[in-house]
Amino acid sequence: MNIHILQHVSFEGPGMIRDWANAREYQLSYTFLFEQDIVYPDMTGFDMLIIMGGPMGVYEETQWPWMNAEKAFIKKAVEAGKKVLGICLGAQLLAAALGAGVYPNECNEIGFFPVSVNDDVVMNHLPKEWMVFHWHGDTFDLPEGAVLLASSPACINQAYRKGCCVGLQFHPEADAALIQQMVQYEKAELVKELYVQTEAEISGQLKLGDANRTYLFDLLDKIINIK
Numbered sequence: 001m002n003i004h005i006l007q008h009v010s011f012e013g014p015g016m017i018r019d020w021a022n023a024r025e026y027q028l029s030y031t032f033l034f035e036q037d038i039v040y041p042d043m044t045g046f047d048m049l050i051i052m053g054g055p056m057g058v059y060e061e062t063q064w065p066w067m068n069a070e071k072a073f074i075k076k077a078v079e080a081g082k083k084v085l086g087i088c089l090g091a092q093l094l095a096a097a098l099g100a101g102v103y104p105n106e107c108n109e110i111g112f113f114p115v116s117v118n119d120d121v122v123m124n125h126l127p128k129e130w131m132v133f134h135w136h137g138d139t140f141d142l143p144e145g146a147v148l149l150a151s152s153p154a155c156i157n158q159a160y161r162k163g164c165c166v167g168l169q170f171h172p173e174a175d176a177a178l179i180q181q182m183v184q185y186e187k188a189e190l191v192k193e194l195y196v197q198t199e200a201e202i203s204g205q206l207k208l209g210d211a212n213r214t215y216l217f218d219l220l221d222k223i224i225n226i227k
Contacts, residue, residue: 001026001224004046006070008033008054008089011181015173017050020217033066040073048083048224049074051090053171055186057138058092058102071097083223084165088136091159091167098143098162105139105155110189111197112205115150115158115170122161122222123149126215132170133209135182135189139169154195164226172216176206 003026005014014021014028021028031040033054051074061067075097077084086094092102114129130150139155142148149159149166158169174182183190183199190199 001048002046003028003048003050004041005030006033006049006051006074006090007031008052008056009185010034011185012053013178014050014052015171015178016175016213016216017173017220019213020220023217024221033064033070038066038069040069043076043080043082046082048085049077051084051086051093053088053090053135056089057104058089058096058140078165081164083226085220085223086165086167087173088169088171091169092138092140094165094167095140095143095160098146098165100141100143100146102138102140105137107154107195108137108189108193109134109152109154109195110136111195111202112208113152113154113195115152117150118148120147120149120161122166122219122226123159125218125222130215131208132172132212133174133179134170134195135186136169140167164223166223171209172212172219174209175213176209179206179209 007030056064074093078097096102112133114131117123117126117128117130140157142157142160143162146160146162149161151158160167187199192198
């Protein structure tokens with residue numbers, strides 16, 4: 001199994017996804033959007049595409065000149081029938097590739113908050129209230145024909161699936177080390193609000209990220225095996 005990862009910033013890598021791939025002896029390759037030379041693989045070179053998060057917005061094409069080419073690549077992967085997983089910004093980019101709108105949410109959601117999980121072939125192993133890590137200010141419309149997988153009071157469309165494409169607005173891949181990196185680079189956003197936790201609150205709950213390892217591994221296995 002060959003898995004290609006689109007990574008937008010240096011501090012939001014695949015986290016526990018790398019551990020899952022190593023445990024299954026899957027091969028990982030990367031396109032780093034933050035590097036000067038951006039190279040996308042041929043569609044025959046991978047079986048699954050994973051799109052990571054980042055602080056940019058899907059609608060900020062003028063600020064991020066590589067974004068239109070990335071959107072085109074994601075759409076091509078969808079049309080080629082690849083398994084696709086989008087996380088946070090990745091879920092928004094995937095939603096856009098599937099024809100849905102992406103725009104600012106009514107509030108930011110940053111920290112550990114539960115999502116209500118709906119029954120689906122890729123989510124039926126999860127608790128009905130799943131405690132996950134969030135870091136987003138945007139949201140997306142549900143792509144036409146997609147199934148809503150999870151919601152929260154702060155953001156209705158937290159996760160969706162359309163065929164073998166899955167979008168997660170939250171970060172189940174984020175272990176303690178990854179969360180600490182995100183806090184280090186983006187701590188200016190941690191201004192206490194109803195759905196925004198402080199740096200101290202997040203730091204005191206880091207074990208919740210690591211606790212999702214088994215849930216994440218099972219979720220990724222199920223996405224790989226979607227027919």
